[in-house]
Amino acid sequence: MRSNRRRGTAVAALVLAAVLGVGSWTPADAQTPLTGPPQGSAQWVADTALGVRLPDPATASPAEVTAFFGGLTPDQQRQLAFRHPQVLGNLDGAPIPLRYLANSLAVTQERVRELSRAADLALPSEEREQAARLAARYAGLSGRRLLAFDPRGRGQLAEVFGDLTHDARTAVLVPGSDTDLSTFDRLADTAKALRTATDDRVAVVAWVGYTTPVGVGIDAAREELARAGAPRLARLVAGLAPVTGPVTLFCHSYGSVVCGQSAPDPAQVAGLVVFASPGLGLARADEVRVPVWAVARNPEDWISNVPNVSVLGFGHGADPTSPAFGAHLLPSTGSHGHSDYFAPGSASLAAFAALAATGSPTTTA
Known part of the structure; x- marks a missing residue:
């Protein structure tokens, strides 16, 4: 028993060393997740x-x-x-x-x-x-x-592009690390790009409703922030779906861990689309009750160097682009790096737009 514990600790140390040793991964301050009801709830x-x-x-x-x-x-x-x-x-x-x-x-x-x-x-x-x-x-x-605004901590908010009541379908963007009030407009630009690519047929919600990791350090290698954010995402979707119909979740990087942990309800979520993903905290796509689409990583995305393991609380499990995981694969031709899968003219943006608008991509990887 003692030797097994030592071996597990050694493996965890190796995994953490590998994670933190990847070129774009840097140590960062630990974040305390924002949980609970909005400020002013007692007066309400x-x-x-x-x-x-x-x-x-x-x-x-x-x-x-x-x-x-x-x-x-x-x-x-x-x-x-x-x-x-x-x-x-x-x-x-x-x-x-x-x-x-x-x-x-x-x-x-x-x-x-x-x-x-x-x-x-x-x-x-x-x-x-x-x-x-x-x-x-x-x-x-x-x-x-x-659709949401909370000034506490690093700031959280959600913005709607389009008309949630009248547009035929709705997409929700769930971001990864370093997204908060100060950097929100980058996510807003992504939401605008997706809506434009659907010929303005899809309402898009840019959602920063959870505490994201800062940098890509220990917080990003663990799932505590994702587990704190997942119920908040589930509540957002539960509030939207009766108005919009089932939504499609587009989950970037650490955001895919949040999506995977949110236990999507098929009555409320049409499917998950994950890209630049380190894993969903799951072993197989069929653990999710809705379709899962994973974007093939472009050669410039450093997330490919992150080990797909889950050891003593570090790592996010299976590679969602691997055949064994069982997700539907989408192409990434024309995208660049870790955060440019919505690049104009890219195959990934075309697939995202088709999925958002119809529930089915025009092409697969």
């Missing part, structure tokens, strides 16, 4: 102004939230948006236009707060400069269709 639960009990954001399902709002008048709904914008804006199952309104109000509130901090001479200059940068960032979010 205590609010009795409408004469009814409001659904507890910590325990109410998206279906229960939808049923609750179905019993309110439009005026009552708007009252809640103005009183509790940061709760309602992040409340899966609430009416989508109401969430847009609430998040617009929440962004404005945060901008005003940061402008006040930037002008407060009692604060150190570094804090005032940071506040000014945040205020400018929030100003850049004005007028956008935000």
